[in-house]
Amino acid sequence: AQRVTQPEKLLSVFKGAPVELKCNYSYSGSPELFWYVQYSRQRLQLLLRHISRESIKGFTADLNKGETSFHLKKPFAQDEDSAMYYCALNSGGYQKVTFGTGTKLQVIP
Amino acid sequence: DTGVSQDPRHKITKRGQNVTFRCDPISEHNRLYWYRQTLGQGPEFLTYFQNEAQLEKSRLLSDRFSAERPKGSFSTLEIQRTEQGDSAMYLCASRGPKGRGDYGYTFGSGTRLTVV
Numbered sequence: 404a405q406r407v408t409q410p411e412k413l414l415s416v417f418k419g420a421p422v423e424l425k426c427n428y429s430y431s432g433s434p435e436l437f438w439y440v441q442y443s444r445q446r447l448q449l450l451l452r453h454i455s456r457e458s459i460k461g462f463t464a465d466l467n468k469g470e471t472s473f474h475l476k477k478p479f480a481q482d483e484d485s486a487m488y489y490c491a492l493n494s495g496g497y498q499k500v501t502f503g504t505g506t507k508l509q510v511i512p
Numbered sequence: 513d514t515g516v517s518q519d520p521r522h523k524i525t526k527r528g529q530n531v532t533f534r535c536d537p538i539s540e541h542n543r544l545y546w547y548r549q550t551l552g553q554g555p556e557f558l559t560y561f562q563n564e565a566q567l568e569k570s571r572l573l574s575d576r577f578s579a580e581r582p583k584g585s586f587s588t589l590e591i592q593r594t595e596q597g598d599s600a601m602y603l604c605a606s607r608g609p610k611g612r613g614d615y616g617y618t619f620g621s622g623t624r625l626t627v628v
Contacts, residue, residue: 412552437616447555447603447619489554493616499545499568500617502554 405430405494409503416480417511424475424506426464426490435493436473437500438464442486450475450488460484485510516620518604524626525594532590533623537606544587545617546579547603548572555603561587594627601625 406429416422428434438450451459453466453473464475473490490503517536525531537544542563547555558577560568563584573579576594581587591598601624605617 407554439617446621447617449616449618452616491554499557499560501557502547504552504554 405492405501407490407492407501407503409488409490409506411506412504413507413509415509415511418482419479422462422475422477422480422484422508424488424490424508426473426475426503428471428473428490428492430471430492430494432494434466434468436464436466437491437493438462438473438475439489439491439502440486441489447489480508480510482510482512484508516604516606516618518602518620518623520623521621522624522626524628527596527627528593530590530592531594531625532588533602533604533625535587535589535604535606535620536585537587537604538608538618539585541606541608541618542584543607543609544581545605545607546587546589547605549601549603549622550599558589558602591625594625596627599625599627 408427410425436453439447440450441447462477464473466473487505487507489505491500493500519534544561546558549555557570558573559579561581564581576592579589601622603622604620607617
């Protein structure tokens with residue numbers, strides 16, 4: 404069965420410091436991974452997908468199949484990055500998405 | 513089209529009552545998903561529709577839960593004989609067809625259910 408693990412419930416970083424939100428997954432097939440973000444009082448929204456290999460709002464994530472990881476990184480944290488971040492795994496023929504428990508990123512001014 | 517809409521935003525009900533939630537997806541999205549989220553947890557999958565067909569249901573979806581998508585457009589999720597454990601945020605998401613233009617889920621704002 405597929406599983407997504409986000410080991411940190413809360414990550415506090417100072418403004419301008421690097422950010423790394425950890426995500427590990429287990430899935431026997433070929434994974435498709437996402438990061439979703441939820442800002443305060445807003446709906447859950449897609450941040451980025453590994454297939455796109457893009458950088459959104461300065462965030463990047465690289466799929467490491469050997470380590471089964473998909474960590475989210477940003478070189479310099481900004482105030483507006485404070486939010487809840489969910490790692491998610493697309494699986495199965497119906498492309499059901501399995502979410503991790505989320506990590507709250509708190510950027511300290 | 514303003515995205516995925518869910519109604520109501522909040523619902524408080526007494527234990528034992530029935531409740532129904534509605535989701536209006538993005539019009540060109542043929543895939544629709546219901547999720548439930550409790551405090552401190554990520555969204556948990558409940559059920560999936562492709563057009564009007566319900567193709568997958570989670571074991572989380574007990575017999576008291578039923579979902580429909582009668583014309584392949586909006587969807588409803590009904591909970592009968594609500595229990596306090598049903599208190600959660602119920603999220604709807606829609607997604608376009610596989611292939612180009614598939615950008616993952618678009619979520620609604622959710623319906624927060626409180627069972628007292």
